[in-house]
Amino acid sequence: MTTREREIAQFLVAGKSSKEIGKQLGIGYRTVDAHRARLMRKFKVTSSNELIAKLIG
Numbered sequence: 815m816t817t818r819e820r821e822i823a824q825f826l827v828a829g830k831s832s833k834e835i836g837k838q839l840g841i842g843y844r845t846v847d848a849h850r851a852r853l854m855r856k857f858k859v860t861s862s863n864e865l866i867a868k869l870i871g
Contacts, residue, residue: 815856822849823869826862 815823818839825835832843832850839846850862857868 815853819849819853819856822846823853826850826866827869 821839822835825838830838832846835846836843850865854860854862854865857865859865859868
């Protein structure tokens, strides 16, 4: 994972929305969504809930 993906993953696990993450990091929510999609491909999952479960362990 890239540094930015790790940051976004931490926010996702904390239950933050794309808009909340974007505001916190100073990026657009669509950029957050792109990072989330990339993470989902890397972890081979099809939903955000599956991604969070994989991130938690």
